[in-house]
Amino acid sequence: MRTLVHLSDLHFGRVDPALLDPLRDLVHRIAPTAVVVSGDLTQRAKSEEFEQARAWLDTLPEPQIIVPGNHDISLYNVFRRFVLPLDRYKRYITDDLDPVYIDDEIAVLGVNTARSLTFKDGRVNKEQVAKIRETLSGLDPKLTRVVVTHHPFDLPAGSEESDLVDRAGMAMDVFKDLGVDLLMAGHLHLSHAGNTQARYKISEYAALVVQAGTATSTRGRGEVNSFNVIRIERERIEVDRYGWDTVHEQFQVMATEKFMRAGNVWTEQAEGLYAAGI
Structure with missing residues (x-):
């Protein structure tokens, strides 16, 4: 079994500092195989925000699979936005915009969906999908395949369709061929887990989608600060959602979903069926 801690939308520059130490300590206790951060490390892509984000990330376990979000591109500095859109991200966080982690059970691929030509939307392009194909094609088919983006491939009920990553359909056709199992994302500040079957009518294929809320930002959207712990076996994936308990001032498991x-x-399973291994 492999365990991923899934953090998203940290938004340094608008963080609740009371959450940082408890979250760090809990992540160490979980002892994940890898820490995944699906974008928006900063609020306004300022140097001091990236410095704060880098300093905190350095306190977490490794390896770390980190991708940028739309907030990691300068908003008001036009030169930086269009000429050096992710320069500070690459300087302080990582210059690898498409990171990869592979062991003998999982393959986790990060994909940059942040773009300078739009304020909040994202997209995946053909070159990125070709790189995913190249990376995954030669791997053992028994490996669980995971793709991490900031912008989601599917949406919780009530979300705006514009929040969906652009060219999602093109990518999903390739993901089907490659047997991609799990799509992890952020952006919405809402937690969600489900499969892609309703949105993408692809015969005999439905990937699991896991959406993370905001782990540390004060910019909640009606949901407490939260993050996911994803436990992966070849035929089963369990998603624990941790939420901030303001009374006890700690993160607690708020929900568990099993697939x-x-x-x-991939389909969600009732507790009885999962326990029986059916």
């Missing part, structure tokens, strides 16, 4: 794979289709 099983049949062929290339």
Whole structure:
């Protein structure tokens, strides 16, 4: 089994400092295989915000799979936005915009969906999808395949369609061929887990989608600060959502969702069926 801690939308520059130490300590106790951060490390892509984000990330376990979000591109500095859109991100966080972690059970691929030509929307392009194909094609088919982006491939009920990553359909057709199992994202400040079956009518294929809320930002959207712990086996994935308990001033498990794979289709399982291994 492999364990991923899924953090998103940290937004240094607008963080609640009371959450930082408890979250760091809990992540160490969980002892994940890898820490995944799905974008928006900063609020306004300022140097001091990236410095704060880098300093805090350095206190977390490694390896870390980190991708940028739209807030990690300068908003008001036109030169930086269009000429050096992710210069500070690459200087302080990582110059690898498409990071990869592979072991003998999982393959986790980060993909940069942040773009300077739009204020909040994102996209995936053909070159990135080709790189995913190249990386995954030669791997053992038994590995669980994970793709991490900031902008989501699916949406919780009530979300705006514009929040969906652009060219999602093109990418999903390739993901089906590659057997991508799990799509992890942020951006919405809302937690969600489900599969892609309703949105993408792809025969005999439905990936699991796991959306993280904001782990540390004060910019909540009606949901407490939260993050995910994802436990991965070949045929089963369990998602624990941790939320901030203001009374006890700690993160607590608020919900657990369990999914099983049949062929290339991931579906949520009732507790009784999961426990029985059916």
